[in-house]
Amino acid sequence: MTETRTGFDVPELRRLRYFHGRLLGARDLQREQDYFRERLKLRMRYLLGYGVACGLLVEPVAAPADHGGGEEKTTPRVAKVRIAPGLGVDAYGNEIVVRDACVVDLWEALSGSAHTTTTDPKTVWVGVEYKETPVDPTRTIFTSDCGDTSDCEFGWTKETYTIRVTADRPEADRRCDTCGDLHGEGSGVLWLARIDGVDWHKPLRASQIDQSIRRPFGRRVPTVITGINWRHGHTYTVSEAKELLGTVNDKGGLVVRFSDDIRVDSLRRGVVDIQVVEGGAGKNAESWFMGGEFAALPKTEFTREFRFRQTTRETLQDDDRVLITIRSAFLLDRCCRPVDGTHVGGKVPYLRTGSGKDADAEADLSAATDGGCALPPSGVGPWTSGVGLGGDVFESWFFVREG
Numbered sequence: 001m002t003e004t005r006t007g008f009d010v011p012e013l014r015r016l017r018y019f020h021g022r023l024l025g026a027r028d029l030q031r032e033q034d035y036f037r038e039r040l041k042l043r044m045r046y047l048l049g050y051g052v053a054c055g056l057l058v059e060p061v062a063a064p065a066d067h068g069g070g071e072e073k074t075t076p077r078v079a080k081v082r083i084a085p086g087l088g089v090d091a092y093g094n095e096i097v098v099r100d101a102c103v104v105d106l107w108e109a110l111s112g113s114a115h116t117t118t119t120d121p122k123t124v125w126v127g128v129e130y131k132e133t134p135v136d137p138t139r140t141i142f143t144s145d146c147g148d149t150s151d152c153e154f155g156w157t158k159e160t161y162t163i164r165v166t167a168d169r170p171e172a173d174r175r176c177d178t179c180g181d182l183h184g185e186g187s188g189v190l191w192l193a194r195i196d197g198v199d200w201h202k203p204l205r206a207s208q209i210d211q212s213i214r215r216p217f218g219r220r221v222p223t224v225i226t227g228i229n230w231r232h233g234h235t236y237t238v239s240e241a242k243e244l245l246g247t248v249n250d251k252g253g254l255v256v257r258f259s260d261d262i263r264v265d266s267l268r269r270g271v272v273d274i275q276v277v278e279g280g281a282g283k284n285a286e287s288w289f290m291g292g293e294f295a296a297l298p299k300t301e302f303t304r305e306f307r308f309r310q311t312t313r314e315t316l317q318d319d320d321r322v323l324i325t326i327r328s329a330f331l332l333d334r335c336c337r338p339v340d341g342t343h344v345g346g347k348v349p350y351l352r353t354g355s356g357k358d359a360d361a362e363a364d365l366s367a368a369t370d371g372g373c374a375l376p377p378s379g380v381g382p383w384t385s386g387v388g389l390g391g392d393v394f395e396s397w398f399f400v401r402e403g
Contacts, residue, residue: 011038041093049178049219050093051190055086057379058126058193058211060204061103077107077200081126081193081209083163088190089217091173091182094130096161096190107200109165121167122198125213127191131162164189176335178219190215211380218388222340223262223333225385225394227351229255230324232343235399238316245274245322246295246309253295253309254324255351259384261302261334267294271330272308279319290314302334320400329391340386341394345373347383348396 061080134154246252291312328341
Protein backbone atom coordinates (compact mmCIF):
# COMPACT_ATOMS: atom_id res chain seq x y z
CA MET A 1 0.00 0.00 0.00
CA THR A 2 1.34 3.42 -0.93
CA GLU A 3 1.18 5.96 1.88
CA THR A 4 -0.13 9.36 0.79
CA ARG A 5 0.99 12.56 2.52
CA THR A 6 -1.96 14.45 3.99
CA GLY A 7 -0.17 17.20 5.88
CA PHE A 8 -0.26 15.33 9.19
CA ASP A 9 3.39 15.70 10.15
CA VAL A 10 3.90 12.55 12.23
CA PRO A 11 6.87 10.17 11.89
CA GLU A 12 6.36 6.45 11.45
CA LEU A 13 6.16 4.78 14.85
CA ARG A 14 7.89 1.40 15.20
CA ARG A 15 8.27 -0.30 18.58
CA LEU A 16 11.10 -2.67 19.37
CA ARG A 17 9.97 -6.29 19.73
CA TYR A 18 11.83 -8.48 22.22
CA PHE A 19 12.30 -12.22 21.87
CA HIS A 20 14.57 -14.81 23.47
CA GLY A 21 17.98 -15.00 21.85
CA ARG A 22 17.82 -11.63 20.11
CA LEU A 23 21.02 -9.60 19.88
CA LEU A 24 20.49 -5.93 20.75
CA GLY A 25 22.91 -3.29 19.55
CA ALA A 26 23.29 0.42 20.26
CA ARG A 27 21.22 1.29 17.20
CA ASP A 28 18.30 -0.82 18.42
CA LEU A 29 18.30 0.81 21.85
CA GLN A 30 18.62 4.27 20.29
CA ARG A 31 15.63 3.61 18.06
CA GLU A 32 13.60 2.44 21.04
CA GLN A 33 14.51 5.62 22.89
CA ASP A 34 13.52 7.67 19.83
CA TYR A 35 10.18 5.85 19.72
CA PHE A 36 9.23 6.86 23.25
CA ARG A 37 10.47 10.42 22.76
CA GLU A 38 8.43 10.81 19.57
CA ARG A 39 5.34 9.48 21.33
CA LEU A 40 5.79 12.02 24.12
CA LYS A 41 6.26 14.89 21.67
CA LEU A 42 3.30 13.70 19.61
CA ARG A 43 1.04 13.78 22.65
CA MET A 44 2.35 17.19 23.64
CA ARG A 45 1.94 18.78 20.21
CA TYR A 46 -1.46 17.47 19.21
CA LEU A 47 -3.26 17.00 22.52
CA LEU A 48 -1.84 19.70 24.79
CA GLY A 49 -0.18 22.31 22.57
CA TYR A 50 2.86 24.45 23.21
CA GLY A 51 3.97 27.74 24.75
CA VAL A 52 5.15 29.06 28.11
CA ALA A 53 3.82 26.88 30.93
CA CYS A 54 5.26 28.84 33.86
CA GLY A 55 8.00 31.30 34.71
CA LEU A 56 10.51 32.41 32.05
CA LEU A 57 9.87 36.07 32.88
CA VAL A 58 12.28 38.58 31.34
CA GLU A 59 13.59 41.33 33.62
CA PRO A 60 16.12 44.15 33.13
CA VAL A 61 19.56 43.93 34.73
CA ALA A 62 20.93 47.01 36.46
CA ALA A 63 24.18 48.53 35.24
CA PRO A 64 27.35 47.63 37.16
CA ALA A 65 28.49 50.02 39.87
CA ASP A 66 31.49 51.17 37.84
CA HIS A 67 29.39 52.02 34.78
CA GLY A 68 29.95 55.68 33.90
CA GLY A 69 28.06 58.10 31.74
CA GLY A 70 30.86 58.81 29.28
CA GLU A 71 30.75 59.04 25.52
CA GLU A 72 28.98 56.28 23.64
CA LYS A 73 32.13 55.13 21.82
CA THR A 74 33.99 54.49 25.08
CA THR A 75 31.09 53.23 27.19
CA PRO A 76 30.70 49.42 27.14
CA ARG A 77 27.45 47.84 26.03
CA VAL A 78 25.46 47.05 29.17
CA ALA A 79 22.01 46.15 27.80
CA LYS A 80 21.25 42.91 29.63
CA VAL A 81 18.20 40.96 30.75
CA ARG A 82 17.60 38.17 33.23
CA ILE A 83 15.44 35.19 32.31
CA ALA A 84 13.75 33.62 35.32
CA PRO A 85 13.53 29.84 35.81
CA GLY A 86 10.55 28.18 34.22
CA LEU A 87 9.14 25.63 31.81
CA GLY A 88 8.09 25.95 28.21
CA VAL A 89 7.27 23.65 25.31
CA ASP A 90 8.28 24.48 21.75
CA ALA A 91 6.19 23.88 18.65
CA TYR A 92 7.88 20.50 18.09
CA GLY A 93 6.86 19.22 21.52
CA ASN A 94 10.29 19.58 23.16
CA GLU A 95 10.21 20.60 26.80
CA ILE A 96 12.47 23.57 27.55
CA VAL A 97 13.51 23.65 31.20
CA VAL A 98 15.37 26.65 32.62
CA ARG A 99 16.45 25.46 36.06
CA ASP A 100 18.22 28.62 37.21
CA ALA A 101 17.93 32.28 36.31
CA CYS A 102 20.36 33.32 33.58
CA VAL A 103 21.69 36.74 32.60
CA VAL A 104 21.77 37.48 28.87
CA ASP A 105 24.08 40.05 27.30
CA LEU A 106 21.88 41.08 24.39
CA TRP A 107 24.74 42.25 22.18
CA GLU A 108 26.72 39.05 22.59
CA ALA A 109 23.65 36.88 22.03
CA LEU A 110 22.44 38.91 19.04
CA SER A 111 22.57 37.03 15.74
CA GLY A 112 25.74 37.70 13.75
CA SER A 113 24.09 39.45 10.81
CA ALA A 114 22.88 42.27 13.05
CA HIS A 115 26.48 43.05 14.07
CA THR A 116 27.39 43.98 10.49
CA THR A 117 24.73 46.67 9.98
CA THR A 118 25.71 50.34 9.92
CA THR A 119 23.38 51.18 12.82
CA ASP A 120 22.67 49.15 15.92
CA PRO A 121 19.12 47.72 16.04
CA LYS A 122 16.67 49.48 18.36
CA THR A 123 14.25 46.57 18.73
CA VAL A 124 15.18 42.97 19.50
CA TRP A 125 13.32 39.78 20.38
CA VAL A 126 14.49 37.36 23.07
CA GLY A 127 13.63 33.67 23.18
CA VAL A 128 14.77 30.21 24.23
CA GLU A 129 15.33 27.17 22.05
CA TYR A 130 15.64 23.49 22.92
CA LYS A 131 19.17 22.13 22.60
CA GLU A 132 20.85 18.76 23.09
CA THR A 133 24.48 18.56 24.21
CA PRO A 134 26.52 15.32 24.49
CA VAL A 135 28.26 15.02 27.87
CA ASP A 136 30.33 12.56 29.97
CA PRO A 137 32.92 11.09 27.57
CA THR A 138 33.27 7.34 28.07
CA ARG A 139 35.86 4.94 26.66
CA THR A 140 34.38 2.05 24.71
CA ILE A 141 35.35 -1.47 25.73
CA PHE A 142 34.47 -3.11 22.44
CA THR A 143 34.82 -1.96 18.82
CA SER A 144 33.74 -3.66 15.64
CA ASP A 145 34.44 -3.15 11.95
CA CYS A 146 30.66 -2.88 11.48
CA GLY A 147 30.31 -0.17 14.08
CA ASP A 148 30.55 3.56 13.51
CA THR A 149 31.92 4.46 16.94
CA SER A 150 35.36 5.63 17.98
CA ASP A 151 37.40 4.59 21.01
CA CYS A 152 35.74 7.33 23.10
CA GLU A 153 32.07 8.30 23.02
CA PHE A 154 29.84 10.60 25.01
CA GLY A 155 27.81 8.56 27.46
CA TRP A 156 24.86 10.90 27.97
CA THR A 157 22.84 13.57 26.18
CA LYS A 158 22.03 16.66 28.19
CA GLU A 159 18.69 18.27 27.34
CA THR A 160 19.23 21.99 27.78
CA TYR A 161 18.47 25.25 25.99
CA THR A 162 20.11 28.10 24.15
CA ILE A 163 19.23 31.80 24.13
CA ARG A 164 18.14 33.35 20.86
CA VAL A 165 18.23 37.13 20.27
CA THR A 166 17.32 38.60 16.89
CA ALA A 167 16.63 41.99 15.35
CA ASP A 168 14.32 40.42 12.74
CA ARG A 169 10.66 40.16 13.62
CA PRO A 170 9.88 36.46 14.23
CA GLU A 171 7.31 34.86 11.99
CA ALA A 172 4.02 34.46 13.84
CA ASP A 173 2.35 31.05 14.06
CA ARG A 174 -0.86 31.68 12.11
CA ARG A 175 -2.12 28.11 12.28
CA CYS A 176 -5.59 27.69 13.72
CA ASP A 177 -4.52 24.51 15.50
CA THR A 178 -1.32 22.70 16.39
CA CYS A 179 -2.23 19.79 14.10
CA GLY A 180 -0.95 21.67 11.05
CA ASP A 181 2.55 21.41 9.63
CA LEU A 182 5.14 23.80 11.01
CA HIS A 183 6.44 26.57 8.81
CA GLY A 184 9.19 29.12 9.33
CA GLU A 185 12.79 28.90 10.45
CA GLY A 186 12.00 30.12 13.97
CA SER A 187 9.33 27.52 14.72
CA GLY A 188 11.50 25.85 17.35
CA VAL A 189 12.14 29.08 19.25
CA LEU A 190 9.87 30.01 22.13
CA TRP A 191 9.85 33.82 22.01
CA LEU A 192 9.56 35.45 25.43
CA ALA A 193 9.76 39.22 24.97
CA ARG A 194 10.23 42.12 22.60
CA ILE A 195 12.56 44.89 23.78
CA ASP A 196 11.98 48.35 22.29
CA GLY A 197 14.13 51.46 22.21
CA VAL A 198 17.36 49.65 23.03
CA ASP A 199 20.30 51.92 23.86
CA TRP A 200 23.10 49.39 23.97
CA HIS A 201 25.26 51.58 26.21
CA LYS A 202 22.59 52.06 28.89
CA PRO A 203 20.79 49.59 31.16
CA LEU A 204 17.27 48.61 30.16
CA ARG A 205 14.09 49.68 31.93
CA ALA A 206 11.15 47.40 32.69
CA SER A 207 8.89 49.57 30.51
CA GLN A 208 10.98 48.66 27.45
CA ILE A 209 10.29 44.93 27.80
CA ASP A 210 7.02 43.72 26.25
CA GLN A 211 6.31 40.16 27.38
CA SER A 212 2.79 40.03 25.96
CA ILE A 213 4.20 38.57 22.72
CA ARG A 214 4.82 35.21 24.42
CA ARG A 215 2.47 32.38 23.68
CA PRO A 216 0.69 30.92 26.70
CA PHE A 217 0.74 27.14 26.84
CA GLY A 218 -2.13 25.52 24.97
CA ARG A 219 -3.33 24.21 21.63
CA ARG A 220 -4.53 27.60 20.49
CA VAL A 221 -4.33 31.24 21.49
CA PRO A 222 -7.84 32.71 21.89
CA THR A 223 -8.66 36.11 20.45
CA VAL A 224 -9.36 38.55 23.29
CA ILE A 225 -10.30 42.19 23.84
CA THR A 226 -7.16 44.22 24.52
CA GLY A 227 -8.50 47.77 24.86
CA ILE A 228 -11.58 50.01 25.11
CA ASN A 229 -11.80 53.80 24.76
CA TRP A 230 -13.79 54.40 27.95
CA ARG A 231 -12.73 53.95 31.55
CA HIS A 232 -14.63 51.14 33.18
CA GLY A 233 -16.54 52.38 36.25
CA HIS A 234 -15.52 56.01 35.61
CA THR A 235 -17.90 58.95 36.02
CA TYR A 236 -18.28 61.24 32.99
CA THR A 237 -20.14 64.50 32.65
CA VAL A 238 -23.19 64.51 30.37
CA SER A 239 -21.26 66.34 27.64
CA GLU A 240 -18.30 63.96 27.94
CA ALA A 241 -20.63 60.96 27.71
CA LYS A 242 -22.30 62.38 24.58
CA GLU A 243 -18.89 62.94 23.00
CA LEU A 244 -17.83 59.41 23.89
CA LEU A 245 -21.00 57.80 22.56
CA GLY A 246 -20.92 59.81 19.33
CA THR A 247 -24.30 61.40 20.05
CA VAL A 248 -23.38 64.68 18.33
CA ASN A 249 -20.08 63.75 16.68
CA ASP A 250 -19.96 61.39 13.71
CA LYS A 251 -16.36 60.53 14.55
CA GLY A 252 -17.22 59.57 18.11
CA GLY A 253 -18.33 56.20 19.42
CA LEU A 254 -17.20 53.31 21.58
CA VAL A 255 -13.97 51.74 20.29
CA VAL A 256 -13.12 48.11 21.06
CA ARG A 257 -9.79 46.56 20.06
CA PHE A 258 -8.89 42.87 19.70
CA SER A 259 -5.67 40.88 19.89
CA ASP A 260 -6.18 39.33 16.46
CA ASP A 261 -8.42 39.51 13.42
CA ILE A 262 -12.17 39.12 13.81
CA ARG A 263 -14.62 38.59 10.98
CA VAL A 264 -16.34 41.77 9.83
CA ASP A 265 -19.46 39.81 8.88
CA SER A 266 -19.89 38.77 12.53
CA LEU A 267 -20.37 42.42 13.58
CA ARG A 268 -24.13 42.32 13.30
CA ARG A 269 -27.02 44.14 14.85
CA GLY A 270 -27.67 42.88 18.38
CA VAL A 271 -24.05 41.98 19.18
CA VAL A 272 -23.53 45.28 21.04
CA ASP A 273 -26.09 46.88 23.36
CA ILE A 274 -25.97 50.20 25.20
CA GLN A 275 -28.38 50.17 28.13
CA VAL A 276 -29.07 53.14 30.42
CA VAL A 277 -30.12 52.50 34.02
CA GLU A 278 -31.63 55.74 35.29
CA GLY A 279 -30.64 57.16 38.66
CA GLY A 280 -31.11 60.35 40.64
CA ALA A 281 -34.44 62.12 40.99
CA GLY A 282 -37.34 61.07 38.81
CA LYS A 283 -37.45 57.70 37.04
CA ASN A 284 -35.04 55.98 39.38
CA ALA A 285 -33.96 52.42 38.45
CA GLU A 286 -35.84 52.34 35.14
CA SER A 287 -33.82 51.30 32.12
CA TRP A 288 -33.90 51.68 28.37
CA PHE A 289 -31.71 50.85 25.38
CA MET A 290 -29.95 53.38 23.18
CA GLY A 291 -30.09 52.99 19.44
CA GLY A 292 -26.68 52.42 17.87
CA GLU A 293 -24.78 51.02 14.91
CA PHE A 294 -21.31 49.97 13.84
CA ALA A 295 -19.59 52.94 12.21
CA ALA A 296 -17.21 52.88 9.24
CA LEU A 297 -16.74 49.13 9.07
CA PRO A 298 -13.91 48.18 6.67
CA LYS A 299 -14.67 46.52 3.34
CA THR A 300 -12.14 43.80 4.12
CA GLU A 301 -12.90 40.35 5.53
CA PHE A 302 -11.23 41.01 8.88
CA THR A 303 -10.65 43.85 11.33
CA ARG A 304 -8.95 44.27 14.69
CA GLU A 305 -11.25 46.92 16.12
CA PHE A 306 -14.70 48.39 15.71
CA ARG A 307 -16.46 51.64 16.58
CA PHE A 308 -20.07 51.60 17.78
CA ARG A 309 -21.86 54.95 18.01
CA GLN A 310 -25.23 56.15 19.23
CA THR A 311 -27.69 56.93 16.44
CA THR A 312 -30.48 58.39 18.56
CA ARG A 313 -30.49 61.46 20.80
CA GLU A 314 -31.81 60.18 24.11
CA THR A 315 -30.99 62.41 27.07
CA LEU A 316 -28.72 61.35 29.92
CA GLN A 317 -29.20 62.70 33.42
CA ASP A 318 -27.30 62.87 36.68
CA ASP A 319 -26.43 59.50 38.29
CA ASP A 320 -27.35 57.42 35.22
CA ARG A 321 -25.37 54.25 34.62
CA VAL A 322 -24.50 53.36 31.01
CA LEU A 323 -24.04 49.60 30.62
CA ILE A 324 -22.17 48.32 27.54
CA THR A 325 -22.74 44.68 26.62
CA ILE A 326 -20.78 42.88 23.89
CA ARG A 327 -21.95 39.34 23.12
CA SER A 328 -18.49 38.06 22.29
CA ALA A 329 -19.73 34.51 21.67
CA PHE A 330 -21.17 35.88 18.41
CA LEU A 331 -17.89 37.52 17.36
CA LEU A 332 -15.83 35.06 15.33
CA ASP A 333 -12.09 35.31 14.77
CA ARG A 334 -10.22 34.35 11.61
CA CYS A 335 -10.37 30.69 12.68
CA CYS A 336 -14.16 30.96 13.16
CA ARG A 337 -13.84 30.60 16.93
CA PRO A 338 -15.63 32.91 19.38
CA VAL A 339 -13.79 35.80 21.00
CA ASP A 340 -12.93 35.11 24.66
CA GLY A 341 -14.71 38.13 26.09
CA THR A 342 -15.10 37.74 29.86
CA HIS A 343 -14.22 41.13 31.38
CA VAL A 344 -12.17 39.83 34.31
CA GLY A 345 -12.19 42.35 37.16
CA GLY A 346 -12.93 45.22 34.78
CA LYS A 347 -9.21 45.27 33.96
CA VAL A 348 -9.15 45.68 30.17
CA PRO A 349 -6.91 48.72 29.49
CA TYR A 350 -8.22 52.12 28.48
CA LEU A 351 -7.31 53.32 24.97
CA ARG A 352 -6.18 56.91 24.69
CA THR A 353 -7.92 57.89 21.47
CA GLY A 354 -7.62 61.33 19.99
CA SER A 355 -4.51 62.22 22.00
CA GLY A 356 -2.69 63.36 18.87
CA LYS A 357 0.34 61.20 19.65
CA ASP A 358 -0.46 58.61 17.04
CA ALA A 359 -3.30 57.75 14.73
CA ASP A 360 -3.32 54.36 16.37
CA ALA A 361 -4.69 54.36 19.92
CA GLU A 362 -2.32 53.34 22.70
CA ALA A 363 -3.27 51.40 25.80
CA ASP A 364 -3.13 53.20 29.12
CA LEU A 365 -2.29 50.70 31.84
CA SER A 366 -3.46 52.95 34.68
CA ALA A 367 -7.00 51.67 34.29
CA ALA A 368 -5.84 48.13 34.98
CA THR A 369 -3.94 49.00 38.16
CA ASP A 370 -6.87 50.49 40.08
CA GLY A 371 -7.79 48.36 43.09
CA GLY A 372 -4.72 46.11 43.01
CA CYS A 373 -3.91 43.13 40.79
CA ALA A 374 -1.85 45.23 38.39
CA LEU A 375 -0.93 42.10 36.41
CA PRO A 376 -2.82 38.91 35.47
CA PRO A 377 -2.02 35.70 37.40
CA SER A 378 0.60 34.81 34.77
CA GLY A 379 2.63 37.86 35.79
CA VAL A 380 2.65 39.11 32.21
CA GLY A 381 0.61 42.18 31.38
CA PRO A 382 -1.28 44.11 30.35
CA TRP A 383 -4.65 42.64 31.23
CA THR A 384 -7.02 41.44 28.51
CA SER A 385 -10.46 39.90 28.51
CA GLY A 386 -10.90 36.16 28.69
CA VAL A 387 -10.43 33.15 30.94
CA GLY A 388 -9.23 30.75 28.24
CA LEU A 389 -12.61 29.21 27.43
CA GLY A 390 -13.89 31.45 24.63
CA GLY A 391 -17.25 33.10 24.18
CA ASP A 392 -19.17 34.61 27.13
CA VAL A 393 -20.31 38.24 27.39
CA PHE A 394 -18.15 41.34 27.81
CA GLU A 395 -19.75 43.78 30.24
CA SER A 396 -18.59 47.26 31.22
CA TRP A 397 -20.18 50.46 32.46
CA PHE A 398 -19.64 54.07 33.37
CA PHE A 399 -21.66 56.65 35.29
CA VAL A 400 -22.97 60.08 34.33
CA ARG A 401 -23.15 63.28 36.36
CA GLU A 402 -24.25 66.83 35.68
CA GLY A 403 -21.46 69.30 35.11
